[in-house]
Amino acid sequence: MRKNITPYLFLAIPFLMYCIWVIFPILQTFIVSFTKxxxxxxxxxxxIENxxxxxxxxxxxxxxxxxxxxMIGFVIxxxxxxLFFAILMDQKFAGxxxxxxxxxxxxxxxxxxxxQIWSWILEPTGGIVNAFLNFIGLGNLAKPWLSDPKIVTYSLIAAALWRQIPYAMVLFLAGLKNVSSELVEAAVVDGANAFQRFFYVIxxxxxxxxxxxxxxxxxxxLRAFDIVFVMTRGGPYYSSSVMANYMYVQAFHNYRMGYGASVAVVQFLITFSFILLYLINVLKKEER
Structure with missing residues (x-):
């Protein structure tokens, strides 16, 4: 009996903390979303007025x-x-x-x-981007990157990609370690070129x-918030706002906790649906 209970005892405290800091706030948010x-x-x-x-x-x-x-920017x-940087960095070259x-x-x-770094880079007057465009004679392409409602969201996505691309690179680097060298060598022997080896083997x-x-x-x-809050606060005129930012504004600036919670619930349900699809895919693979 002690042998059977021991694993659960080790999990008890982490599970209790998870319930306090994650599960309970989620349930509380659902409750608040139905209130004013x-x-x-x-x-x-x-x-359901909210x-x-x-x-x-x-x-x-x-x-x-x-x-x-x-979402489109992050995936596309x-x-x-x-993947490009992972394949490049997986090669053995000097440095x-x-x-x-x-x-x-x-x-x-x-x-x-x-x-904060990209706020300095994209400044309209002293920013590196506009200064570089002026230096190479393309000053007509210089923009107020963070104050133009038409391009501000794309500017934020570009800044976030600076961190997101290396994250994808690390995942693919780990995946490349599982590529069978025997299959690659067999493809080479069969006369497959680099593109064929990539598309049909790697x-x-x-x-x-x-x-x-x-x-x-x-x-x-879907949970983008901090970089939006730091760079634009969701402005100008909500043009760069995302759901997490809008939830924060409604709940903690306008003191509409119930309405802000309803935004959070919608965001949670959308995010959870993708997590659920991923888990279903993993479970199907395990069954095979």
């Missing part, structure tokens, strides 16, 4: 669209570029370890630090790493 509450006075139950209001809230719709843009750009460390360096920084072997990279990037894009 300013965080100080007594809660008033209003049913969710009805979300449907007609253009700023929430804009935040949702921006999150979709983040960070995955291929991460490859130094270059690998330099590419990986942004992963050592938080999004808050990265947001890429299929990277499928598990690809699934993980896509899933993680989608989840990261």
């Amino acid at each position: 509450w300013d965080g100080m006075t007594q809660m008033k139950f209003i049913g 969710f009805k209001r979300l449907i007609n809230d253009k700023y929430f719709g804009l935040s949702l669209v921006n999150n979709i843009k983040w 750009l960070s995955i291929p570029l991460g 490859h370890k130094i270059y690998k460390s330099l590419v990986y360096l942004p992963m050592a920084l938080s999004f808050v630090v990265i947001g 890429l299929p072997a990277l499928k598990p790493a690809m699934v993980i990279a896509i899933t993680v990037n989608i989840i990261d894009s």
